[in-house]
Amino acid sequence: MASIKNWLTSHFPALASRDFVLFLIGQFISVIGTWMQATALPYLAYRISGRPLDLGLIGFATTLPTLLFALPAGVLVERWDKRKATIVLQALMSIQAFGLAYLTFTNQLQIWHIVTLAFFYGTAVAIEVTARQAMLIELAGKEALPSAIALQTTVFNLGRIIGPLLAATLIAWTSNEGSVFLTNGISYVFVVIGLFFARTKYKIEKEIENNQSMRSQFQEGLTYIRGNTIVLASILMSALLGFFGIPILQQTPALARDVLATVLDTEAIIATRTSNLYLAQGIGSVIAAFMMAYLSSANKKYLLLWGQILFIVPVILLGFTTNLNIVFILLAFIGWGTVTQLITMNTLIQVRVPNELRGRVFSVYFWALQGVAPFGSIVIGWMAQTWNVQTSIVVGGLVCLVSVALVRLVLRNR
Numbered sequence: 001m002a003s004i005k006n007w008l009t010s011h012f013p014a015l016a017s018r019d020f021v022l023f024l025i026g027q028f029i030s031v032i033g034t035w036m037q038a039t040a041l042p043y044l045a046y047r048i049s050g051r052p053l054d055l056g057l058i059g060f061a062t063t064l065p066t067l068l069f070a071l072p073a074g075v076l077v078e079r080w081d082k083r084k085a086t087i088v089l090q091a092l093m094s095i096q097a098f099g100l101a102y103l104t105f106t107n108q109l110q111i112w113h114i115v116t117l118a119f120f121y122g123t124a125v126a127i128e129v130t131a132r133q134a135m136l137i138e139l140a141g142k143e144a145l146p147s148a149i150a151l152q153t154t155v156f157n158l159g160r161i162i163g164p165l166l167a168a169t170l171i172a173w174t175s176n177e178g179s180v181f182l183t184n185g186i187s188y189v190f191v192v193i194g195l196f197f198a199r200t201k202y203k204i205e206k207e208i209e210n211n212q213s214m215r216s217q218f219q220e221g222l223t224y225i226r227g228n229t230i231v232l233a234s235i236l237m238s239a240l241l242g243f244f245g246i247p248i249l250q251q252t253p254a255l256a257r258d259v260l261a262t263v264l265d266t267e268a269i270i271a272t273r274t275s276n277l278y279l280a281q282g283i284g285s286v287i288a289a290f291m292m293a294y295l296s297s298a299n300k301k302y303l304l305l306w307g308q309i310l311f312i313v314p315v316i317l318l319g320f321t322t323n324l325n326i327v328f329i330l331l332a333f334i335g336w337g338t339v340t341q342l343i344t345m346n347t348l349i350q351v352r353v354p355n356e357l358r359g360r361v362f363s364v365y366f367w368a369l370q371g372v373a374p375f376g377s378i379v380i381g382w383m384a385q386t387w388n389v390q391t392s393i394v395v396g397g398l399v400c401l402v403s404v405a406l407v408r409l410v411l412r413n414r
Helices: 002-011 018-049 052-076 082-105 111-140 145-174 178-197 214-227 229-249 252-259 267-294 300-318 324-352 355-371 373-386 389-411
Strands: none
Touching (some): 018 052, 018 082, 018 111, 018 145, 018 178, 018 252, 018 267, 052 111, 052 214, 052 229, 082 111, 082 178, 111 145, 111 324, 111 355, 145 178, 145 324, 214 229, 214 355, 229 324, 229 389, 252 267, 252 389, 267 324, 300 324, 300 389, 355 373, 373 389
């Protein structure tokens, strides 16, 4: 047993921290619930309306709060206790899940309810993600931070595999998506309990200068970003991924129901197919997360390049096939590329940024990734409804290809 523990802590240093492990266990249970809901909600919404634009509208409502609140959140979380802030925000996020469950069980749920609750949830997420990411170094320590980021992403993507499977099973068993939303609401209890018992022993106390306004603090973060080419490039490329890349994946229910339709389709078959498409992305994501956790000392620039290649190329190819098996393979590569990019950019930023600027700089990164996504969701959703789903996928992939190439070319010699 001791040898296993030594092997784990030598290859995954963050596991040496009891406090990080407590958080990770609770987070794992919570993200399973999150991915259960992320599978059931678009399926239910598309079944209600049958409009790809509504999927984009839900994505817009979920990510719009990031555009509005993520940047000030970066300054605010540096003034708060990050662990306590995360606990409160996780509790607020559970309210959305319980609200969806109530409306679904009582047969009152409409698209406008989903959009409204998505905005509420997105508001909590816009602040919680920055607080939680800035908290990791306080739980695990700076030396183990790359390992902590990769392990957190690993459990997130394990949930991405388990969640859709459990969602499909629970819907088939209960014949009501409300059971999924109720399960998600309960799952938040576990991450709250984990954080309640965890302690931030690597926390560095820093007094905020009374004569420094929030605006000047934020400006200080922007000045740092402009002067650091690697951080700037990561933020710009995350914005491209957020606008053109991730919104493409929001069309998965339309892909399952329309593009991959067969004459034998029933609602049960469509639900299972939708779940399996999310599962394929999850498999690729978990493989990437495990690789990144194990290869935490690998060259991040090369990993980022491969993540971009194995995201963009499969996305473009996805728009040219209706073969279910090929779609599964392509989505697995897309999941791998997405997670490899996100972990690499996250690590590049957090490791390089000074402690006193981490919250502010990370909030800009998160804003670039998710703050532009509302508009990407609307654009991709509009293209999918006006033209077709496959055309929107190809256009998004090609724009990603050209944009990433331009960013790399312009910033290469800075």
